[in-house]
Amino acid sequence: MNSVRNERGIALAMAIFALVVIGALVAGSFFIGMQEQRVGRNTIAYQQAFSAAEEGASQQVSGWTTGTLNQLPVGDSVLFAGTLPSNGGWFRGSTRRLSDLNYLVRSEGFSRDSASRQQVGLLVRLRPIQFDVTAALKTQGSLKIGGSSKIDGNDHYPPGWTGCPALKAPLPGIQLPDATKIQTSGCSALSCVDGNPKVLEDPSITVDGLTTFGDASFDDLKAMANKFVGPGTRKVQPTLSGTACNKTDVNNWGDPLNPTAPCGDYFPIIWVEGDANINGIQGQGVLIVNGNLDVQGGFQFFGPVIVRQAVNTQGTGGHFNGGLIAANVNFDQSVVLGDAVVNYSSCAVIKALKNSAPGALFQERSWVNLN
Amino acid sequence: MNRRGFTLMELLVGLVLVSAVGLSIYQLLTTNQRLYRQQAERVDLNSTLRGAVSILPSELREANARDSMESDLAAISSTAITYKAMRSLGVLCQPPVSAAGTGTITLWRSMMYGMRGIDPTRDSILIFAERDPGTRLDNYWIHANVATGTVGTTCPGAAPSLILTLTNVYPSGGLAHALEGAPIRTFEMVQVLTYTDGLGDAWLGARQFVKGSGWSATQPVIGPLESGGLQFAFFDSLGVATTTPSEVARIGVTVAGMTQGLVRRGTSMERLVDTLGTHVALRNNTR
Numbered sequence: 001m002n003s004v005r006n007e008r009g010i011a012l013a014m015a016i017f018a019l020v021v022i023g024a025l026v027a028g029s030f031f032i033g034m035q036e037q038r039v040g041r042n043t044i045a046y047q048q049a050f051s052a053a054e055e056g057a058s059q060q061v062s063g064w065t066t067g068t069l070n071q072l073p074v075g076d077s078v079l080f081a082g083t084l085p086s087n088g089g090w091f092r093g094s095t096r097r098l099s100d101l102n103y104l105v106r107s108e109g110f111s112r113d114s115a116s117r118q119q120v121g122l123l124v125r126l127r128p129i130q131f132d133v134t135a136a137l138k139t140q141g142s143l144k145i146g147g148s149s150k151i152d153g154n155d156h157y158p159p160g161w162t163g164c165p166a167l168k169a170p171l172p173g174i175q176l177p178d179a180t181k182i183q184t185s186g187c188s189a190l191s192c193v194d195g196n197p198k199v200l201e202d203p204s205i206t207v208d209g210l211t212t213f214g215d216a217s218f219d220d221l222k223a224m225a226n227k228f229v230g231p232g233t234r235k236v237q238p239t240l241s242g243t244a245c246n247k248t249d250v251n252n253w254g255d256p257l258n259p260t261a262p263c264g265d266y267f268p269i270i271w272v273e274g275d276a277n278i279n280g281i282q283g284q285g286v287l288i289v290n291g292n293l294d295v296q297g298g299f300q301f302f303g304p305v306i307v308r309q310a311v312n313t314q315g316t317g318g319h320f321n322g323g324l325i326a327a328n329v330n331f332d333q334s335v336v337l338g339d340a341v342v343n344y345s346s347c348a349v350i351k352a353l354k355n356s357a358p359g360a361l362f363q364e365r366s367w368v369n370l371n
Numbered sequence: 372m373n374r375r376g377f378t379l380m381e382l383l384v385g386l387v388l389v390s391a392v393g394l395s396i397y398q399l400l401t402t403n404q405r406l407y408r409q410q411a412e413r414v415d416l417n418s419t420l421r422g423a424v425s426i427l428p429s430e431l432r433e434a435n436a437r438d439s440m441e442s443d444l445a446a447i448s449s450t451a452i453t454y455k456a457m458r459s460l461g462v463l464c465q466p467p468v469s470a471a472g473t474g475t476i477t478l479w480r481s482m483m484y485g486m487r488g489i490d491p492t493r494d495s496i497l498i499f500a501e502r503d504p505g506t507r508l509d510n511y512w513i514h515a516n517v518a519t520g521t522v523g524t525t526c527p528g529a530a531p532s533l534i535l536t537l538t539n540v541y542p543s544g545g546l547a548h549a550l551e552g553a554p555i556r557t558f559e560m561v562q563v564l565t566y567t568d569g570l571g572d573a574w575l576g577a578r579q580f581v582k583g584s585g586w587s588a589t590q591p592v593i594g595p596l597e598s599g600g601l602q603f604a605f606f607d608s609l610g611v612a613t614t615t616p617s618e619v620a621r622i623g624v625t626v627a628g629m630t631q632g633l634v635r636r637g638t639s640m641e642r643l644v645d646t647l648g649t650h651v652a653l654r655n656n657t658r
Contacts, residue, residue: 014392021396025403032410039418074552098462099552101504106484121460121484123499123554130505214506363510364435364657365497365556368460370484371429 045116048089053109053120055084056091060105061124064359066226067247067266070126071355072097087112101126103359106370121368128357129221129269129286130214131304133323135175136195136344137336140205141310141328143176145192146185147337149317153195156345158302158321161259164347171344172200185337195344210327211308218308218327221288222271224358227253231274231291236299237281238263253283256302256321256348267303267355278318284348285356292332298339303352313340322348405635412630412643420647422593423575423601423626427563428651433457435655436619440514440541443558443655444616447605451564452622458494459485459557461533464526467498469546473538474515476546478555480522480531485557489535491517492582493559496537500548513545516582517557565601566591573598575626597644600627608656622651 060080068078074097081092093107105122136153137143145151153171157164173195174182182199184190190198211218229250238255239246245263246252253270255263267285276289280297289307295318302321310332311324317340324342326334336342361367377385434443434454446453461478468475476498483489497512515537526532540546559579566576566589574594578587604623607613625648633640 010389018396021400025399028403028407029410032407032414035414036417039414039421043421098554099550101501102499102552102554104460104462104554125507125510127507128505132505215508360507361658362499363507364438365499365512365655367433367654368484368556369429369433369457370460371486 042116045111045113046118048084048111049109049116049118050120051109052084052089052091052111053093053107053118056080056082056093056107056109057105057120057122060093060095060107061122061359061361064124066356066358067245069095069097069103069359070267070357071265074099090114095124119370121370123362123366123368124359125362126354126357127224127360128353129216129224129304131286131306131323131349131353133171133304133344133346133349135172135200135323136342137173137324137326138175138205138210139311139326139328139334140177140207140210141326142181142183142333143174144183144185144333144335144337145174146187147192147314147339149187149192149313149336149338149340149342151193151195151336151342153198153344155347156321156343158256158345158348160257161347161351163351165350168346170196172196173198175200175202175205177201177203177205183333207327210325211306213306218288218290218306221269221306222290225269225271225288226356226358227268227270227285229270229272229276231272231276233277233279235280235297236278236283238266253287253301254285255282256284256300257282265355267352269356269358285352293326295340302345302348303356304349310334311336314338319343321345322352408632409634409643412632412634416628416630416643416645419593419595419628420626420645423596423628424624424647424649426575426592427624428649430454430456430561431622431624431651432654434653435512435657436653437617437657439511439657442616442619444619445560446562447603447614447616447619449603450599450601451562452603453560453562455495455558456561457485457556457558458487459483459489461555461557463498463549463551463553463555464530464532466551467546467549469540469544472540472543473536474540474546475534475536476549476555477523477525478533478535479526480533483533489517489520489533489557490559491520491535493579494557495559496535497556497558498546498549499553499555500545501550501553502548511545511548512556513540513542513549515540562586562589563601564589565596565599566594568595572596573600575601595629595631597627597629600629600646601625602627620653620656622653624649624651 077094077096083090091109095105103124108119151173153173155167173193179201236253239249239252245266254266255261269286272289275291277294278299282300284302287305292309293307293311295313298316300319304322305324307326311326311334315338317338319341321343436442436444443455462482464479494517502509516539518536518538521534523532566574572595574591576589578589602625605619606621607618608620627646630643
């Protein structure tokens, strides 16, 4: 027993020492590896948060909701939130109206684990179509008017609309390059035309002038449109989805006759590709027809109407409240007969242009790092 | 009987064995220490490079080289860049009061955003101007010097305000086009260049322009870098290299960093070197 007890050595001490040394080495390597991993993870989190903030801001501009944002009082905000695909981070923010035309979109982005936060901003300006109404009806081709139709350059308030600016000075009823191109039928001495003057002869009218709107060409208008309609006959009227305005319906162009109804504040920019034949009932916004426009059934429209070729309204025809341009690039005859009415309405034009204007980034310095 | 001891032979064998084991452990330790130091230096170097290529883009991407009044890139070269570094965003709460070349603007204090407050000793200002509300093509940004800044409650509803007096307004009558609700940006002039420390090491350095006293002393920001390890390249919107500030649409930044300490590589001791590059598109260029 004694001999066993006395068999001393250093194996245990050596083993412990070796374990400590090896442990220290492993811990050192582990520490360096962890540091690199942390840095890498932080970089990923930063990028996720930044991408999320960017996505949140750009989504607000690309999906500009005219119905909500264009009617936001100055100083008020609308909140938004969302997530990136594949759970790649999330964002929240607000779109604040700074002035009549300017907005600030502020977007906070977070990494998937919410450990990293980035904040960016976008300066956005409304881009209304620059539609200078200089007459109730402006055309460069020939024009046939008469019947019980009425073309009136005096400013009118749309019935039931509130918040309209003061009436403006009367405009010409008709503006065209050559007054001899007007044919009348039951409208002797232009009795169916009113305005100051009734007819303004303007030789400077050209196709380019009628199809360019400020900084937007006729083709640019297509990019600004938010409702695309094919050719053919259609009945236009407001529709609901539950209790909300059904903006996806191509035949829903707002509800101008019931301004407080769900579609009363819906002012789309409507692009019709080809000839349009509209048979009732009502619409508002900006109507752009890349072809001829044929109107029947007492259709009522509130806002500017731009037709690339000719307008034809007869029988219980159209009632246009705003301003009507028939660019008439093919020099077909525009016809305004029957019960057709073309009224100048500055209120309808202003409301339609402001409420339909899409948001566009500032021309310069639109992007802001808000961190 | 119980008085045992070691024979000389046992002692010698024991000493040889202990020495062999000790030597092995020592070699293991020194090798590992070398590797550890090398890895630590490598991690530092990577951090230096990452830091350098993340600091610069975050500032440069906000620049507008094509501003029709004055480019945000004041001077560019392959080794240095002088630019307007954006510092804050604000909003006018009422129309400016303007005189020839001077004026006063009032900002919502609740709508100030950015990395720091306004510092009249260093900051200048850009104010969004709207000539014809019917089009956005004639919008521009007024340039002015911030002379003084005071706080008050002069925004609508007696809300907290920040009142700035401006000088050197350009264009002179520009404030007439600045409307209530117009955004403003403040900026300071910054120069990024190579800084050399007392040991002769190069660093990525920066300095700010202080009104009245000129450029501040260059401060090291990140490093060390190789000699000539900070390089800029400038490209226009077509991707062609340019030396004209107002044509710049993209900036290439290349940073060659090196370790602070010496690291054994083979039989020699030297500093590890690595290079990282990035390109920054100027997001705010006039479109």
